[in-house]
Amino acid sequence: GAVVSQHPSWVICKSGTSVKIECRSLDFQATTMFWYRQFPKQSLMLMATSNEGSKATYEQGVEKDKFLINHASLTLSTLTVTSAHPEDSSFYICSAKVARGTDTQYFGPGTRLTVL
Amino acid sequence: GDSVTQMEGPVTLSEEAFLTINCTYTATGYPSLFWYVQYPGEGLQLLLKATKADDKGSNKGFEATYRKETTSFHLEKGSVQVSDSAVYFCARPQGGSEKLVFGKGTKLTVNP
Numbered sequence: 747g748a749v750v751s752q753h754p755s756w757v758i759c760k761s762g763t764s765v766k767i768e769c770r771s772l773d774f775q776a777t778t779m780f781w782y783r784q785f786p787k788q789s790l791m792l793m794a795t796s797n798e799g800s801k802a803t804y805e806q807g808v809e810k811d812k813f814l815i816n817h818a819s820l821t822l823s824t825l826t827v828t829s830a831h832p833e834d835s836s837f838y839i840c841s842a843k844v845a846r847g848t849d850t851q852y853f854g855p856g857t858r859l860t861v862l
Numbered sequence: 863g864d865s866v867t868q869m870e871g872p873v874t875l876s877e878e879a880f881l882t883i884n885c886t887y888t889a890t891g892y893p894s895l896f897w898y899v900q901y902p903g904e905g906l907q908l909l910l911k912a913t914k915a916d917d918k919g920s921n922k923g924f925e926a927t928y929r930k931e932t933t934s935f936h937l938e939k940g941s942v943q944v945s946d947s948a949v950y951f952c953a954r955p956q957g958g959s960e961k962l963v964f965g966k967g968t969k970l971t972v973n974p
Contacts, residue, residue, distance in 0.1 A: 750905075752905070778960055780960075780961070780962075787969075788966070788967075789951065789964045789965065789966045789967050790906075790951075790964050792961055792962075795960060795961065839905045839906065841906075843960065849893075849894040849896075849911075849913075849955045849962075850894075850896070850908060850911060851908075851962055852908065853898070853905040853906040853907065853908075854905050855904050855905040856903075856904060856905040858903075
Protein backbone atom coordinates (compact mmCIF):
# COMPACT_ATOMS: atom_id res chain seq x y z
CA GLY A 747 0.00 0.00 0.00
CA ALA A 748 0.81 3.74 0.01
CA VAL A 749 2.12 3.89 -3.55
CA VAL A 750 2.86 7.22 -5.17
CA SER A 751 3.54 7.57 -8.88
CA GLN A 752 4.96 10.39 -10.95
CA HIS A 753 4.68 11.10 -14.62
CA PRO A 754 6.76 11.54 -16.62
CA SER A 755 9.81 9.88 -15.17
CA TRP A 756 12.01 12.08 -17.31
CA VAL A 757 11.48 14.98 -19.67
CA ILE A 758 13.66 17.08 -21.93
CA CYS A 759 12.37 20.42 -23.09
CA LYS A 760 13.54 23.57 -24.79
CA SER A 761 14.21 26.75 -22.88
CA GLY A 762 11.09 28.89 -22.59
CA THR A 763 8.58 26.07 -22.68
CA SER A 764 6.42 24.87 -19.78
CA VAL A 765 6.49 21.38 -18.35
CA LYS A 766 3.84 19.68 -16.23
CA ILE A 767 4.67 16.89 -13.78
CA GLU A 768 1.94 14.76 -12.26
CA CYS A 769 1.98 13.13 -8.85
CA ARG A 770 -0.65 10.53 -8.02
CA SER A 771 -1.45 8.54 -4.93
CA LEU A 772 -2.52 5.17 -6.33
CA ASP A 773 -4.10 3.39 -3.40
CA PHE A 774 -4.96 6.10 -0.92
CA GLN A 775 -6.36 9.59 -0.75
CA ALA A 776 -3.73 12.19 -0.01
CA THR A 777 -4.96 15.35 1.63
CA THR A 778 -1.43 16.72 1.64
CA MET A 779 1.25 16.39 -0.99
CA PHE A 780 4.73 17.86 -1.05
CA TRP A 781 7.02 18.84 -3.88
CA TYR A 782 10.80 18.61 -3.50
CA ARG A 783 13.74 19.43 -5.65
CA GLN A 784 16.99 17.54 -5.44
CA PHE A 785 20.29 18.65 -6.89
CA PRO A 786 22.99 16.10 -7.69
CA LYS A 787 24.52 14.53 -4.60
CA GLN A 788 22.44 16.72 -2.32
CA SER A 789 19.54 16.32 0.03
CA LEU A 790 15.96 17.20 -0.78
CA MET A 791 14.81 20.79 -0.78
CA LEU A 792 11.13 21.29 0.00
CA MET A 793 9.53 23.58 -2.55
CA ALA A 794 5.92 23.65 -1.46
CA THR A 795 3.17 21.94 0.49
CA SER A 796 -0.02 21.25 -1.39
CA ASN A 797 -3.39 20.67 0.25
CA GLU A 798 -6.36 19.44 -1.74
CA GLY A 799 -8.69 22.22 -2.72
CA SER A 800 -6.52 25.08 -1.50
CA LYS A 801 -3.55 27.10 -2.64
CA ALA A 802 -0.13 25.64 -2.15
CA THR A 803 2.19 26.98 0.52
CA TYR A 804 5.58 27.78 -0.93
CA GLU A 805 8.88 27.74 0.91
CA GLN A 806 10.90 30.88 1.16
CA GLY A 807 12.79 31.61 -2.02
CA VAL A 808 10.59 29.46 -4.27
CA GLU A 809 8.85 31.46 -7.00
CA LYS A 810 5.18 30.55 -6.96
CA ASP A 811 4.63 32.02 -10.42
CA LYS A 812 7.45 29.92 -11.75
CA PHE A 813 6.42 26.67 -10.11
CA LEU A 814 2.66 26.35 -10.34
CA ILE A 815 1.12 23.72 -8.12
CA ASN A 816 -2.41 22.41 -8.40
CA HIS A 817 -3.99 19.85 -6.08
CA ALA A 818 -7.41 19.47 -7.60
CA SER A 819 -8.28 16.05 -6.23
CA LEU A 820 -7.35 13.80 -3.34
CA THR A 821 -5.19 11.65 -5.60
CA LEU A 822 -3.54 14.12 -7.95
CA SER A 823 -1.21 17.07 -7.62
CA THR A 824 0.59 18.71 -10.51
CA LEU A 825 3.70 20.85 -10.69
CA THR A 826 4.10 23.05 -13.75
CA VAL A 827 7.48 24.60 -14.38
CA THR A 828 6.67 27.67 -16.45
CA SER A 829 9.05 29.19 -18.96
CA ALA A 830 11.70 26.68 -18.03
CA HIS A 831 15.37 27.58 -18.21
CA PRO A 832 18.49 25.42 -17.92
CA GLU A 833 18.87 26.32 -14.24
CA ASP A 834 15.51 24.62 -13.62
CA SER A 835 17.03 21.30 -14.66
CA SER A 836 16.80 19.06 -11.65
CA PHE A 837 15.24 15.98 -10.10
CA TYR A 838 11.73 16.74 -8.84
CA ILE A 839 10.17 14.42 -6.28
CA CYS A 840 6.70 14.48 -4.81
CA SER A 841 5.45 12.86 -1.64
CA ALA A 842 2.09 12.33 -0.01
CA LYS A 843 0.71 11.77 3.43
CA VAL A 844 -1.89 9.10 3.99
CA ALA A 845 -3.89 11.16 6.45
CA ARG A 846 -3.82 14.33 8.48
CA GLY A 847 -2.08 13.98 11.77
CA THR A 848 0.33 11.34 10.50
CA ASP A 849 4.03 12.00 10.05
CA THR A 850 4.98 9.48 7.37
CA GLN A 851 5.43 10.69 3.82
CA TYR A 852 5.45 8.29 0.87
CA PHE A 853 7.52 9.37 -2.07
CA GLY A 854 7.13 9.12 -5.80
CA PRO A 855 9.95 7.83 -8.01
CA GLY A 856 10.93 11.32 -9.15
CA THR A 857 11.01 13.17 -12.46
CA ARG A 858 14.26 14.15 -14.13
CA LEU A 859 13.83 17.47 -15.93
CA THR A 860 16.45 18.63 -18.42
CA VAL A 861 16.02 22.04 -20.02
CA LEU A 862 18.12 22.65 -23.10
CA GLY B 863 15.25 24.87 14.89
CA ASP B 864 14.35 21.24 14.38
CA SER B 865 17.02 19.36 12.54
CA VAL B 866 18.76 16.05 12.07
CA THR B 867 22.48 15.55 11.65
CA GLN B 868 23.80 12.44 10.02
CA MET B 869 27.29 11.29 9.32
CA GLU B 870 28.49 12.34 5.93
CA GLY B 871 29.84 9.76 3.61
CA PRO B 872 30.63 8.31 1.44
CA VAL B 873 30.78 4.98 3.20
CA THR B 874 32.36 2.06 1.38
CA LEU B 875 32.09 -1.45 2.75
CA SER B 876 32.71 -4.97 1.63
CA GLU B 877 29.81 -7.37 1.35
CA GLU B 878 28.78 -8.90 4.70
CA ALA B 879 30.38 -6.07 6.68
CA PHE B 880 28.60 -4.38 9.57
CA LEU B 881 27.01 -1.01 8.84
CA THR B 882 26.37 1.93 11.12
CA ILE B 883 25.17 5.32 9.91
CA ASN B 884 24.85 7.83 12.71
CA CYS B 885 21.95 10.22 13.04
CA THR B 886 21.19 12.64 15.85
CA TYR B 887 18.21 14.94 16.18
CA THR B 888 17.48 18.17 17.98
CA ALA B 889 15.58 17.38 21.15
CA THR B 890 12.44 19.43 20.68
CA GLY B 891 9.53 17.34 21.77
CA TYR B 892 9.34 13.65 20.97
CA PRO B 893 9.20 13.47 17.20
CA SER B 894 8.79 10.43 15.06
CA LEU B 895 12.05 9.51 13.39
CA PHE B 896 12.58 8.04 9.94
CA TRP B 897 15.16 6.48 7.71
CA TYR B 898 14.57 6.75 3.99
CA VAL B 899 16.63 5.08 1.26
CA GLN B 900 17.19 6.35 -2.25
CA TYR B 901 18.48 3.95 -4.89
CA PRO B 902 20.23 5.45 -7.92
CA GLY B 903 17.88 7.38 -10.16
CA GLU B 904 14.86 6.78 -7.97
CA GLY B 905 12.75 8.56 -5.39
CA LEU B 906 12.89 7.91 -1.67
CA GLN B 907 11.52 4.81 -0.03
CA LEU B 908 10.60 4.61 3.61
CA LEU B 909 13.01 2.13 5.16
CA LEU B 910 11.90 2.22 8.78
CA LYS B 911 10.54 4.51 11.45
CA ALA B 912 10.06 4.81 15.19
CA THR B 913 7.45 6.91 16.91
CA LYS B 914 8.59 7.05 20.52
CA ALA B 915 11.59 6.60 22.79
CA ASP B 916 13.07 3.09 22.95
CA ASP B 917 11.12 2.00 19.88
CA LYS B 918 13.11 -0.04 17.40
CA GLY B 919 12.28 0.26 13.74
CA SER B 920 13.35 -2.59 11.50
CA ASN B 921 13.05 -3.61 7.87
CA LYS B 922 15.08 -5.65 5.38
CA GLY B 923 17.69 -6.42 8.04
CA PHE B 924 18.15 -2.77 8.95
CA GLU B 925 17.46 -1.55 12.47
CA ALA B 926 17.41 1.77 14.30
CA THR B 927 16.54 2.45 17.92
CA TYR B 928 15.07 5.73 19.13
CA ARG B 929 17.42 6.82 21.95
CA LYS B 930 16.09 9.77 23.90
CA GLU B 931 19.07 9.96 26.24
CA THR B 932 21.50 10.45 23.36
CA THR B 933 18.98 12.00 20.91
CA SER B 934 20.08 9.46 18.34
CA PHE B 935 18.57 7.15 15.75
CA HIS B 936 21.53 5.31 14.29
CA LEU B 937 20.94 2.96 11.37
CA GLU B 938 22.55 -0.48 11.59
CA LYS B 939 22.73 -3.64 9.56
CA GLY B 940 24.69 -6.69 10.53
CA SER B 941 25.64 -7.87 7.06
CA VAL B 942 25.33 -5.57 4.08
CA GLN B 943 24.79 -6.70 0.51
CA VAL B 944 25.76 -5.12 -2.79
CA SER B 945 22.07 -4.35 -3.32
CA ASP B 946 22.13 -2.09 -0.24
CA SER B 947 24.23 0.43 -2.14
CA ALA B 948 22.17 3.63 -2.02
CA VAL B 949 21.86 6.97 -0.27
CA TYR B 950 20.32 6.89 3.19
CA PHE B 951 18.48 9.86 4.70
CA CYS B 952 17.55 10.39 8.32
CA ALA B 953 14.47 12.57 8.85
CA ARG B 954 12.11 13.97 11.45
CA PRO B 955 9.01 16.18 11.32
CA GLN B 956 9.51 19.88 11.67
CA GLY B 957 7.70 20.74 14.88
CA GLY B 958 4.27 22.22 14.45
CA SER B 959 4.11 21.53 10.73
CA GLU B 960 3.54 18.73 8.28
CA LYS B 961 7.01 19.09 6.82
CA LEU B 962 9.89 16.67 7.15
CA VAL B 963 13.43 17.77 7.85
CA PHE B 964 16.09 15.63 6.21
CA GLY B 965 19.71 15.02 6.93
CA LYS B 966 22.20 15.56 4.14
CA GLY B 967 22.24 11.91 3.18
CA THR B 968 24.93 9.25 3.42
CA LYS B 969 25.99 7.41 0.32
CA LEU B 970 26.74 3.76 0.92
CA THR B 971 28.64 1.64 -1.57
CA VAL B 972 28.95 -2.07 -0.93
CA ASN B 973 31.57 -3.91 -2.94
CA PRO B 974 31.42 -7.64 -3.69
